[in-house]
Amino acid sequence: MNSExxxxxIDALSxxxxxxLPIIIVLSFFQAVAxxxxxxxxxxKIIGLGxxxxxxxxxxxxxxxxxxxxxxxxxxxxxxxxxLAGNDSALIETxxxxxxxxxxxxxxxxxxxxxxxxxxxxxEPALIAVAxxxxxxxxxxxxxxxxxxxxxxxxxxxxxxGVYRIVMGNPLHYYxxxxxxxxxxxxxxxxxxxxxxxxxxxxxxxxxxxVPLIAALGIGLxxxxxxxxxxxxxxxxxxxxxxxxxxxxxxxxxxxxKLSKRKEINEPS
Amino acid sequence: xxVFPIIVVIAFFQLVIIQKPFPHLDQTIFxxxxxxxxxxxxxxxLESALFPIxxxxxxxxALKGNPWWIIFFGFALGFxxxxxxxxxxxxxxxxxxxxxGAGAIENTENSVASFVLGLRYTVALSVGLxxxxxxxxxxxxxxxxxxxxxxxxxxxxxxxxxxxxxxxxxxxxxxxxxxxxxxxxxxxxxxxxxxxxxxxxxxxxxxxxxxxxxxxxxxxxxxxxxxxxxxxx
Numbered sequence: 350m351n352s353e354x355x356x357x358x359i360d361a362l363s364x365x366x367x368x369x370l371p372i373i374i375v376l377s378f379f380q381a382v383a384x385x386x387x388x389x390x391x392x393x394k395i396i397g398l399g400x401x402x403x404x405x406x407x408x409x410x411x412x413x414x415x416x417x418x419x420x421x422x423x424x425x426x427x428x429x430x431x432x433l434a435g436n437d438s439a440l441i442e443t444x445x446x447x448x449x450x451x452x453x454x455x456x457x458x459x460x461x462x463x464x465x466x467x468x469x470x471x472x473e474p475a476l477i478a479v480a481x482x483x484x485x486x487x488x489x490x491x492x493x494x495x496x497x498x499x500x501x502x503x504x505x506x507x508x509x510x511g512v513y514r515i516v517m518g519n520p521l522h523y524y525x526x527x528x529x530x531x532x533x534x535x536x537x538x539x540x541x542x543x544x545x546x547x548x549x550x551x552x553x554x555x556x557x558x559x560v561p562l563i564a565a566l567g568i569g570l571x572x573x574x575x576x577x578x579x580x581x582x583x584x585x586x587x588x589x590x591x592x593x594x595x596x597x598x599x600x601x602x603x604x605x606x607k608l609s610k611r612k613e614i615n616e617p618s
Numbered sequence: 619x620x621v622f623p624i625i626v627v628i629a630f631f632q633l634v635i636i637q638k639p640f641p642h643l644d645q646t647i648f649x650x651x652x653x654x655x656x657x658x659x660x661x662x663x664l665e666s667a668l669f670p671i672x673x674x675x676x677x678x679x680a681l682k683g684n685p686w687w688i689i690f691f692g693f694a695l696g697f698x699x700x701x702x703x704x705x706x707x708x709x710x711x712x713x714x715x716x717x718x719g720a721g722a723i724e725n726t727e728n729s730v731a732s733f734v735l736g737l738r739y740t741v742a743l744s745v746g747l748x749x750x751x752x753x754x755x756x757x758x759x760x761x762x763x764x765x766x767x768x769x770x771x772x773x774x775x776x777x778x779x780x781x782x783x784x785x786x787x788x789x790x791x792x793x794x795x796x797x798x799x800x801x802x803x804x805x806x807x808x809x810x811x812x813x814x815x816x817x818x819x820x821x822x823x824x825x826x827x828x829x830x831x832x833x834x835x836x837x838x839x840x841x842x843x844x845x846x847x848x849x850x851x
Binding site: 467473529 | 631
């Protein structure tokens with residue numbers, strides 16, 4: 350193991366420790382002041398917390414070794430005008446001087462955004478945690494994989510639309526307000542049981558894995574598309590990535606409900 | 619299994635679209651090994667510590683009967699984990715640079731630092747209040763949908779008055795406040811609470827804490843933007 354990997358491991362471990370430190374302080378304070386009972390299986394829980402920190406640390410080092418550098422380099426290359434124009438210098442010049450981009454030229458960027466949004470969400474540890482919880486209390490009616498795949502589809506389509514917005518340079522809040530309006534209408538028609546979970550999955554999706562890659566994509570795109578500023582247009586992809594999963598999770602619940610109803614009609618018990 | 623799709627996507631784009639061989643292939647393979655192993659250890663720790671701790675705390679608080687302790691607990695948990703959140707520190711720093719560049723605040727180190735600190739406290743306060751309110755909702759059994767409808771209506775109204783520069787940051791701040799360690803604990807807390815109180819449904823009442831914690835920062839940051847920049851067009 351070379352020293353560079355060791356250093357990133359130390360950084361990642363101290364980062365996750367910093368994450369868990371306030372939690373430990375709050376937990377011990379309330380345990381001591383409000384509950385005033387010894388914690389059962391204390392040793393096992395301390396080992397478990399240690400595993401959470403260690404596992405997350407190793408996970409982040411791995412990401413920094415293999416996924417982040419390649420992912421952000423790719424985002425940069427795919428949005429580069431030279432790559433898009435295929436080394437056609439006349440075309441590069443026209444692109445640089447045009448105020449309104451032809452959105453079709455970024456086809457590969459959309460595909461990349463969709464696939465990277467989908468695949469990183471499947472590996473998101475916080476989402477795995479919530480999916481397990483949902484599976485446990487519904488005793489399997491909501492499968493962990495079904496939830497994770499519908500959230501991943503949501504992030505994927507959200508990020509793709511967000512990338513399209515950066516290319517077009519439209520104001521963010523038009524999209525988001527329209528998305529909220531759609532979400533609220535959909536909420537009225539979806540099964541009641543799923544609503545809190547669906548809204549939770551919006552906040553869950555964007556953490557350790559997804560945020561760095563999506564941010565790299567947004568900033569790469571905003572710096573390469575002529576007329577966009579990375580400071581103003583680079584923000585907003587995370588907002589898309591947390592809005593769309595709510596829509597897809599509710600859609601997932603509506604579809605499974607329909608399917609199980611149809612089953613009941615076909616096989617009267 | 620969990621990271622397999624990432625590998626496929628990256629390999630496809632590297633080899634087929636960009637058409638270059640992998641730089642440092644050995645390092646990449648070692649990285650993938652670390653990712654898989656790290657995730658495995660994390661999930662083991664999740665099931666043996668984070669979930670049981672969250673549920674046990676919820677259970678004990680429910681037995682105690684004094685609702686103020688658990689509401690206070692929710693606030694403390696939300697506030698303390700958010701103020702230390704590295705992603706928030708990064709985003710707040712960027713927002714500070716933006717505000718100084720736009721001339722909304724003085725372009726000196728001091729005023730930028732106080733803007734950034736103010737933003738971080740605003741978000742942390744909003745997350746703490748949201749979790750406290752969410753806990754109160756579970757205790758009272760209020761329908762989740764009221765909070766969502768009210769929250770989003772507030773966001774839309776505030777957006778109309780907010781300055782352009784803060785909107786992107788505000789919407790993003792909702793997504794970054796809940797870290798990988800906070801989420802499982804808060805989920806276990808909510809579900810544990812809904813399971814311990816008679817007449818609550820863990821599915822209907824247990825979830826939703828994270829949703830409120832990602833919604834309220836948007837309103838508060840938009841408000842902070844109006845406060846700092848003045849009412850926008």
